[in-house]
Amino acid sequence: xxxxxxxxxxxxxxxxxxxxxAASLGAKVTLIDRNxxxxxxxxxxxxxxxxxxxxxxxxxGVDISGILEEQLSKYKDNVEVLLNATVLGLYExxxxxxxxxxxxxxxxxxxxxxxxTGASEKVLPFPNNDLPGIYGAGAVQTLMNVYGVAPGDRxxxxxxxxxxxxxxxQLMQAGVKVAAIIDAAPKIGGYLVHASKxxxxxxxxxxxxxxxxxxxxxxxxxxxxxxxxxxxxxxPGTERELDVDVMCISIGxxxxxxxxxxxxxxMKYVPELGGYVPARDEEYxxxxxxxxxxxxxxxxxxxxxxxxxxxxxxLCAAKNLGFTSPDFEARRQDCIDQLNTLRSGPVxxxxxxGLEKLLG
Amino acid sequence: MRIEKHPILTFEKGRKxxxxxxxxxxxxxxxxxxxxxxxxxxxxxxxxxxxxxxPRGFYCAIGNCSSCLMTVDGKPNVRVCIEKLAxxxxxxxxxxxxxxx
Numbered sequence: 001x002x003x004x005x006x007x008x009x010x011x012x013x014x015x016x017x018x019x020x021x022a023a024s025l026g027a028k029v030t031l032i033d034r035n036x037x038x039x040x041x042x043x044x045x046x047x048x049x050x051x052x053x054x055x056x057x058x059x060x061g062v063d064i065s066g067i068l069e070e071q072l073s074k075y076k077d078n079v080e081v082l083l084n085a086t087v088l089g090l091y092e093x094x095x096x097x098x099x100x101x102x103x104x105x106x107x108x109x110x111x112x113x114x115x116x117t118g119a120s121e122k123v124l125p126f127p128n129n130d131l132p133g134i135y136g137a138g139a140v141q142t143l144m145n146v147y148g149v150a151p152g153d154r155x156x157x158x159x160x161x162x163x164x165x166x167x168x169x170q171l172m173q174a175g176v177k178v179a180a181i182i183d184a185a186p187k188i189g190g191y192l193v194h195a196s197k198x199x200x201x202x203x204x205x206x207x208x209x210x211x212x213x214x215x216x217x218x219x220x221x222x223x224x225x226x227x228x229x230x231x232x233x234x235x236p237g238t239e240r241e242l243d244v245d246v247m248c249i250s251i252g253x254x255x256x257x258x259x260x261x262x263x264x265x266x267m268k269y270v271p272e273l274g275g276y277v278p279a280r281d282e283e284y285x286x287x288x289x290x291x292x293x294x295x296x297x298x299x300x301x302x303x304x305x306x307x308x309x310x311x312x313x314x315l316c317a318a319k320n321l322g323f324t325s326p327d328f329e330a331r332r333q334d335c336i337d338q339l340n341t342l343r344s345g346p347v348x349x350x351x352x353x354g355l356e357k358l359l360g
Numbered sequence: 361m362r363i364e365k366h367p368i369l370t371f372e373k374g375r376k377x378x379x380x381x382x383x384x385x386x387x388x389x390x391x392x393x394x395x396x397x398x399x400x401x402x403x404x405x406x407x408x409x410x411x412x413x414x415p416r417g418f419y420c421a422i423g424n425c426s427s428c429l430m431t432v433d434g435k436p437n438v439r440v441c442i443e444k445l446a447x448x449x450x451x452x453x454x455x456x457x458x459x460x461x
Contacts, residue, residue, distance in 0.1 A: 132417025139421035146424035
């Protein structure tokens with residue numbers, strides 16, 4: 001059977017970073033991704049990143065993907081990349097089964113693995129929420145920014161977190177009008193610098209508003225929004241009807257944790273981190289020895305944090321197999337410090353609360 | 361609707377190819393997802409739910425949610441949000457759950 005030292009499942013920001021750092025210690029790495037290119041959701045992120053220089057601040061997400069791939073290519077002698085490859089199962093004897101393309105099915109037995117499968121977009125319940133024209137905000141980002149197709153003429157953005165704000169701006173860049181951004185919370189969740197930029201372009205942001213219903217025959221034609229009181233209950237008489245053919249749902253992500261469940265990792269429900277997330281130690285090792293996690297699957301956060309988590313998990317996975325370098329401890333500590341910085345201040349309050357629940 | 365002008369992006373497209381959607385001939389670019397080509401041609405409804413027959417479009421566009429299943433070249437349950445368009449493809453609305461053989 002094929003073997004490897006560290007199998008990394010998922011080639012987004014976390015997985016790429018994990019593969020680079022594990023390979024840098026000399027471990028043989030197999031990086032597995034179901035898409036035909038690496039980068040995960042970085043490839044649609046046309047905005048410049050925040051954070052510090054170490055997390056590529058001021059560089060556009062799509063370009064960060066290229067930078068990481070180039071770093072990975074330095075270790076091509078001990079890195080194998082499997083594209084179009086979907087991990088189907090993790091078995092109790094440590095065997096991973098993979099389907100590549102439609103023809104190949106094989107097994108691999110890694111000594112350790114980093115699971116970096118990311119997250120998927122949540123849906124919002126309201127009448128007719130399944131009408132075509134109602135999409136995840138990330139889906140619209142993919143359609144516009146990767147494939148150059150506009151989703152429609154006029155959009156309603158549901159959710160004023162960073163994704164909602166950024167995608168609203170990107171909709172306007174693509175020539176789509178944004179009728180409004182709404183958020184059920186009384187406060188804008190994303191960075192104010194993004195919100196201000198959008199308001200300056202004339203897009204209203206309504207806080208304490210939600211979707212009452214969507215209207216349309218075959219696809220979205222109108223959306224009815226309604227104000228919420230302090231108990232999050234709709235206020236009668238505050239309904240507004242918006243003529244929109246696109247609605248983007250941007251109310252958060254939930255971890256794609258199926259493989260972790262399958263591997264019997266202990267899972268905890270932490271709403272601040274997006275739902276069920278794996279219990280793990282400071283090295284990002286789960287309760288199943290040799291299985292590490294990084295990125296959104298370990299708790300939904302920004303891509304900047306995902307990259308640092310990936311570095312840390314990759315380093316530790318390799319180190320615990322006996323690979324090391326003189327600067328290992330310094331690099332490990334640097335990752336921990338970077339994560340603490342990224343999660344500091346009011347912006348990181350929710351993540352800190354979530355991690356407090358997770359790690360106790 | 362194709363985005364013709366974008367302030368920061370340029371889109372590299374494959375060659376123009378023809379495909380059919382329920383028998384109707386449409387054009388798209390080779391290598392783009394079938395759903396993107398359909399959307400650009402104004403097709404938002406990709407199928408109907410199996411019990412209540414409600415219209416279905418794509419939702420996630422990255423192969424997670426299964427909202428976009430169609431029959432492509434006779435094969436059912438293809439996720440058209442990630443399946444690449446090729447010249448001469450026959451794309452059809454799927455009836456029912458699809459048979460393996």
